[in-house]
Amino acid sequence: MNRPTHLDVFIYLRKSRKDVEEERKAQENNTPFDTLAKHRRELLELVRREGHNVIDIFEEVVSGEFLSERPEAQEMLRQVEEGMVEGVVVMDLDRLGRGDMIDAGTIFRAFKFSETLIITPTEVIDCNAEGAELLFGVKSIIAREELKQINKRLQGGRRRSAKDGKSITRKPPYGYLRDENLKLIPHPEEAPIVKKIFEMIAEGHGRQAVVKHLDSLGVKPPEGDLWEQSTISHIIKNEVYLGHIIWGKVKHMKRNGKRVRKNLPPELWIRHENAHEALITQEQFDAANTALRGRWRAPTKKGVSLSNPLAGIIKCGICERALYMTRTTDRPNPQLRCINPRCQSVQKGVLLPLAEQRVLQALEILASKSPLSEEEIADSMASGQEDGVEIKQKQIIHLSKSLKNLTQ
Structure with missing residues (x-):
């Protein structure tokens, strides 16, 4: 046409x-x-x-x-x-x-x-x-x-x-630089940090202790401005620090327009051992991974992961960082804790049942179309002593004041 x-x-x-x-x-x-x-x-x-x-x-x-x-x-x-x-x-x-x-x-x-x-x-x-x-x-x-x-x-x-031993990730792994041939070479500043992380984990330190130590030294993390416990786990489990290049551990597929991640069996992975200079020995790698696996984990049902029902809702009042749910052997209930090593909060966490109770209490007050101000709602929740009758009495007093102002 x-x-x-x-x-x-x-x-x-x-x-x-x-x-x-x-x-x-x-x-x-x-x-x-x-x-x-x-x-x-x-x-x-x-x-x-x-x-x-x-x-x-x-x-x-x-x-x-x-x-x-x-x-x-x-x-x-x-x-x-x-x-x-x-x-x-x-x-x-x-x-x-x-x-x-x-x-x-x-x-x-x-x-x-x-x-x-x-x-x-x-x-x-x-x-x-x-x-x-x-x-x-x-x-x-x-x-x-x-x-x-x-x-x-x-x-x-x-x-x-x-297969040729080249690094083809979006960016080089932490602790390495990448040359013009896509080969990894140790980073002069980050490589010693990786060795220190493996050393501390192998000695029995937890991930949070490692995070606090690195933050106290002012070490810049791979992503963002704060070290995360998940970052420590990823480093400890990564065989790239043994000098190996491994590709194809996961396969990304799209179903109904959504990206789906599927783990592949080891026999389908592409491995190139001794592709570059290792930062740690096999003994150090095994010791750190054994220590990491040996630390206590919260028990979960088979096939069901531990999830935080208040994820993304409850945040630290000081640093406004989302609270992380943890479990310990000496307490029957999980806790919501601020794991930011730089947070200056004295109260680092709260029991999950108590946090859920406070959320439900606040929702109940809001659902009753309470005319109370945010300060009054916060005071009533903080006291923990007021029941429904006392809340209604405060509402009556508040409404009476409003009515008096309107009739004047």
């Missing part, structure tokens, strides 16, 4: 998997470039040349395979279905979606029922034209197969690199 002109259009920009890989390689060569900025310039030039009126620009900052992973695409399709524009300008048809046939059908219906055109630099697709559905379906299948081939080549390259 002839290319239309002077339409109200949206511009949709999205990076493909290939674009992400090319940007990464360019950054490694110190020649970074922005794919979306390049596409934006080209599409704006197309719009100017054909006299279109741009209503909005939707820029997807993530490279999601499925439509459910791309909020900007979802919002654009919603407005397309409402007939907000006459066309959508994209670089290629596969930029709208490379997901499964469900996504392809959703996109096709949105453009067909709203009679909206898909405009690319090389073609214009009218979803109501004869044979458009077949064309759209074929192009979607080709795009999907191309994506599979890209992923296959990408995973193949990663497996070959792992």
Whole structure:
């Protein structure tokens, strides 16, 4: 069909998997470039040349395979279905979606029922034209197969690199640097810290004691500004410090648009032993892992993990950090504790049943549509002596004062 002109259009920009890989390689060569900025310039030039009126620009900052992973695409399709524009300008048809046939059908219906055109630099697709559905379906299948081939080549390259003893993680493991050949070399400042962590754990110190020691020394953690107990566990269990490269312990799959993590058996892992200089010996690794496993853990039912029912709700009143649920052998009930080593709170934690009781008490007061102020509710909870009658009496006094002020 002839290319239309002077339409109200949206511009949709999205990076493909290939674009992400090319940007990464360019950054490694110190020649970074922005794919979306390049596409934006080209599409704006197309719009100017054909006299279109741009209503909005939707820029997807993530490279999601499925439509459910791309909020900007979802919002654009919603407005397309409402007939907000006459066309959508994209670089290629596969930029709208490379997901499964469900996504392809959703996109096709949105453009067909709203009679909206898909405009690319090389073609214009009218979803109501004869044979458009077949064309759209074929192009979607080709795009999907191309994506599979890209992923296959990408995973193949990663497996070959792992077999060659190269580090292909997002960033080098803590304690190492990575050279131009993707080989790991000890970090002059972080490597001694890793050795100290293994030494302390092997000597019987707990993870929290190690965290406090590192924080007292002002050691910067791998992520964020605070050391976590989980970080210590990850370091202790990581065989990279023995000089080994192991790849393929887990497999990531997508089901219903959600990423699912699946642990793979050891016989499917890719191992390259002695790929780089080790920071610890096998004896030190075994001793630290034995000590870590030997520390007491809260008993749980088979297949059921210990979970905090107030996770993300209860926070430390001093540092505002989420409280961590722990169990000890000398107490029958779990505790919620602040594990921030820098927190200056005198009261480091509270029993979980007591915290649940206070939460339920506060909800009961709020559910009764209490006119009490936040200070009065806090006072009533802190005292722990007031029952429902006393709360109602305070409500009566508060309402009486309000009524008196209104009648004056």
